[in-house]
Amino acid sequence: MSLLQVVVSVACLVAVARAGVIAPAALAAAPVAYTGLPAAPLVRAAPLAVAAAPVYADSYPQYQFAYTVQDALTGDSKAQEETRDGGIVKGSYSLIEPDGVRRTVNYYADPINGFNAVVQRDLPVVAAAAPLVKAAAVVA
Known part of the structure; x- marks a missing residue:
């Protein structure tokens, strides 16, 4: 296992532990094996304190929107x-x-x-054909 793979694996475990998917105690008990690398102390960061944002619910939601696209080119x-x-x-498109x-x-x-x-479904819409452009005669 390369050093990069070990670092990525440990980072993933720490991220999962911080997200609460696995307990930090389970992460501390998980063995980490290195082969061919010098032993290095494992540094653990303090857990992050994250405050949940308040959720506001609108008891009577109201909105209105509309848009139109008319592109003659396409x-x-x-x-x-x-x-x-x-x-x-209520709506339509x-x-x-x-x-x-x-x-x-x-x-x-x-x-x-x-x-x-x-x-x-309405009758087919016939788009106006784009005007033809004639190439100018090239005189040598």
Whole structure:
């Protein structure tokens, strides 16, 4: 086992112990074997004191957002809007599928009925073709 492998193994054990997955006492009892390396004292760091951040829960969450993308260069066309009022979420999104059909999904979610969606497919969207550019004649 190389020195690098030993150092990485010990560092992993220390990280797991500090995370609380294994007890520090179990780490102290774990044998560490070196072959072909001079004996070196094992240095142990003091445990870190970490204070947990308070968790704030919004008793009545509310938000609203929307965005639209219309890129004539790439043909990317999509939109989404969503509103939340307490436990009720309403929204929709739309996009152009590879076959040119616009798909629109309207959804509604609440704690009683769960998530419900209605998918609608419209007629294919025909994108305007980009104008052709003629190369200028090269005169020698």
